[in-house]
Amino acid sequence: xxxxxxxxxxxxxxxxxxxxxxxxxxxxxxxxxxxxxxxxxxxxxxxxxxxxxxxxxxxxxxxxxxxxxxxxxxxxxxxxxxxxxxxxxxxxxxxxxxxxxxxxxxxxxxxxxxxxxxxxxxxxxxxxxxxxxxxxxxxxxxxxxxxxxxxxxxxxxxxxxxxxxxxxxxxxxxxxxxxxxxxxxxxxxxxxxxxxxxxxxxxxxxxxxxxxxxxxxxxxxxxxxxxxxxxxxxxxxxxxxxxxxxxxxxxxxxxxxxxxxxxxxxxxxxxxxxxxxxxxxxxxxxxxxxxxxxxxxxxxxxxxxxxxxxxxxxxxxxxxxxxxxxxxxxxxxxxxxxxxxxxxxxxxxxxxxxxxxxxxxxxxxxxxxxxxxxxxxxxxxxxxxxxxxxxxxxxxxxxxxxxxxxxxxxxxxxxxxxxxxxxxxxxxxxxxxxxxxxxxxxxxxxxxxxxxxxxxxxxxxxxxx
Numbered sequence: 001x002x003x004x005x006x007x008x009x010x011x012x013x014x015x016x017x018x019x020x021x022x023x024x025x026x027x028x029x030x031x032x033x034x035x036x037x038x039x040x041x042x043x044x045x046x047x048x049x050x051x052x053x054x055x056x057x058x059x060x061x062x063x064x065x066x067x068x069x070x071x072x073x074x075x076x077x078x079x080x081x082x083x084x085x086x087x088x089x090x091x092x093x094x095x096x097x098x099x100x101x102x103x104x105x106x107x108x109x110x111x112x113x114x115x116x117x118x119x120x121x122x123x124x125x126x127x128x129x130x131x132x133x134x135x136x137x138x139x140x141x142x143x144x145x146x147x148x149x150x151x152x153x154x155x156x157x158x159x160x161x162x163x164x165x166x167x168x169x170x171x172x173x174x175x176x177x178x179x180x181x182x183x184x185x186x187x188x189x190x191x192x193x194x195x196x197x198x199x200x201x202x203x204x205x206x207x208x209x210x211x212x213x214x215x216x217x218x219x220x221x222x223x224x225x226x227x228x229x230x231x232x233x234x235x236x237x238x239x240x241x242x243x244x245x246x247x248x249x250x251x252x253x254x255x256x257x258x259x260x261x262x263x264x265x266x267x268x269x270x271x272x273x274x275x276x277x278x279x280x281x282x283x284x285x286x287x288x289x290x291x292x293x294x295x296x297x298x299x300x301x302x303x304x305x306x307x308x309x310x311x312x313x314x315x316x317x318x319x320x321x322x323x324x325x326x327x328x329x330x331x332x333x334x335x336x337x338x339x340x341x342x343x344x345x346x347x348x349x350x351x352x353x354x355x356x357x358x359x360x361x362x363x364x365x366x367x368x369x370x371x372x373x374x375x376x377x378x379x380x381x382x383x384x385x386x387x388x389x390x391x392x393x394x395x396x397x398x399x400x401x402x403x404x405x406x407x408x409x410x411x412x413x414x415x416x417x418x419x420x421x422x423x424x425x426x427x428x429x430x431x432x433x434x435x436x437x438x439x440x441x442x443x444x445x446x447x448x449x450x451x452x453x454x455x456x457x458x459x460x461x462x463x464x465x
Contacts, residue, residue, distance in 0.1 A: 009425060011428060012429055014436070015436050016429040019432055019444075020429075025421075027455040029417055030151060030460065031408055031417070032463060033237060033410055034411055038165040038166055038169070041142065045141050046134065047144075049130075049134060050126075050130035050131055053134065055085070059314065060100055060316075068091035090120045090123070092104060098384075103419060104118060105117070105118065110421070111147070111418075112130050148417035151178065154463075155180070156184050157181040158185075159203060159206065159225075160203055161181070162206075163181050163227070167231060170232065178232070180234060180235075181228050181232070183225060184236070184238070184239070185236070186240075188203060188221060191257070191266060191274050191275070192271045197260070213257065214258075221282065222285050225289060234290075235293075235463065236291055236293050238279075239296050243297050246275075248269075248273050249280070252270060256274040280339075284335075284340075287340040287341065287342040293344045293345070296347045297328075320351075321349065333364075343373070344373045346373065349379060351378075351382050351387060354394040355394050357394075359398050361375045375395045375399060377406065378390070379410065388427075392404070393430065402450050404458060407420050407424070407455075428451060431447060
């Protein structure tokens with residue numbers, strides 16, 4: 001029996017162990033999609049205490065605690081930080097098989113030099129260890145990023161953002177990590193949402209353009225793309241509930257936009273026409289700027305209306321959507337037909353889409369770069385040992401694993417970089433298993449290079465960093 005999270009954690013064979021320790025473990029990190037605050041990095045803030053660092057805004061942990069019957073006052077309510085931490089510690093041992101259990105203990109080991117197991121018995125001691133460690137000058141946000149070996153971070157930013165904090169970091173001579181904005185135009189796409197008109201006003205102010213037509217909207221978004229590009233942006237990101245498609249987008253989009261400007265509500269077919277048109281225009285803009293386009297879809301958001309009303313969005317009440325994703329290939333085909341398909345990364349929250357995404361990516365490759373269209377790493381609810389394994393095995397069996405750009409955190413926490421270690425251990429174990437089963441040659445030089453590429457180098461090349 002192996003000890004819990006030992007040196008060979010998740011590595012079940014000699015080849016996997018060699019690949020991880022000799023190659024993967026030494027590679028730096030590119031976090032090309034996350035939700036951390038650029039302001040916090042620019043100001044080099046302290047995380048305060050472990051309750052803030054672990055439980056503040058982390059709906060993975062909130063969902064787990066709710067499933068353990070914890071009262072909401074200990075989750076998002078007004079209980080003390082200590083009370084919230086103790087309730088989390090009481091709940092965590094029940095989460096057998098949940099990646100939260102692994103992530104939490106990896107963070108304890110890597111950032112707090114703590115090998116204790118978090119439970120009710122050890123909770124107060126661990127609370128004391130973590131809070132004391134977080135008070136040290138090397139455990140500010142920048143200190144944690146440096147300790148994690150991060151070289152590049154792509155944050156998630158609305159087109160109207162001033163990017164002032166990115167500029168401050170780019171002008172800072174003592175800050176070596178590249179923190180780049182990523183263009184996230186969801187609010188300009190969601191024409192059916194009640195806040196759409198208010199957002200148009202904000203976009204008009206940011207771009208200095210009067211948005212009185214669909215073409216004017218696209219020009220304003222292109223204006224903001226140029227502003228983002230001037231601040232180092234190399235990627236866009238979309239959080240889509242579903243992939244839109246309409247055959248009538250060319251003749252309908254402008255009419256739908258005028259309808260909404262006039263205060264009227266579009267029907268679902270009109271929404272799809274508008275969303276198809278705006279996605280095609282955006283993709284064209286990304287291709288012209290040689291940006292990467294990231295598409296996240298398959299989410300049913302805020303399905304618990306009672307809790308949405310009580311706590312607002314992004315509080316742990318989303319789930320997997322089963323809406324058909326076959327419209328994706330129609331959208332990609334139309335982008336390819338009408339302009340140029342930019343480098344594209346595809347993510348679905350539905351694990352049943354793994355084989356589909358690996359196959360769809362293969363239909364739209366381009367000789368300009370290996371892996372032009374990527375089946376992105378296992379996302380959100382799939383960000384588990386089983387989910388990562390399934391994603392990589394589907395990619396390997398239907399595509400080219402060696403061209404994969406690897407892991408990202410997709411997190412709001414600065415302590416989440418251990419997820420790259422988790423991913424790399426799983427990757428090395430998969431490859432090691434194939435080698436030891438006689439399914440691939442034991443060419444350790446080539447395999448080591450491949451693991452290093454997937455861990456870091458492929459992303460550097462793909463994003464042109």
